[in-house]
Amino acid sequence: MTVLKSRFKSVTVLSGKTPMLGATAEEWDKALTGNMRESLVEVKRRANSGVKRDVSQATSFDVASFVAKQIRPL
Numbered sequence: 019m020t021v022l023k024s025r026f027k028s029v030t031v032l033s034g035k036t037p038m039l040g041a042t043a044e045e046w047d048k049a050l051t052g053n054m055r056e057s058l059v060e061v062k063r064r065a066n067s068g069v070k071r072d073v074s075q076a077t078s079f080d081v082a083s084f085v086a087k088q089i090r091p092l
Contacts, residue, residue, distance in 0.1 A: 034044030041049075 032038070032043040034042060034047075036043045038046065
């Protein structure tokens with residue numbers, strides 16, 4: 019097994035007020051993730067409230083077969 023040596027002496031945990039690249043860590047987090055928690059809650063709500071379908075009853079549609087039936091020999 020290969021062990022990679024870290025170039026950092028220790029792990030640094032950033033607080034929300036830690037300045038980095040012209041903004042705070044909290045501002046970067048908000049910019050990158052937005053309102054991820056609310057978005058995931060909304061996706062879950064929509065998925066649970068949608069129409070329930072039985073996949074085993076779904077019909078398939080073969081485009082190639084359909085087109086072949088529509089084309090008439092010249």
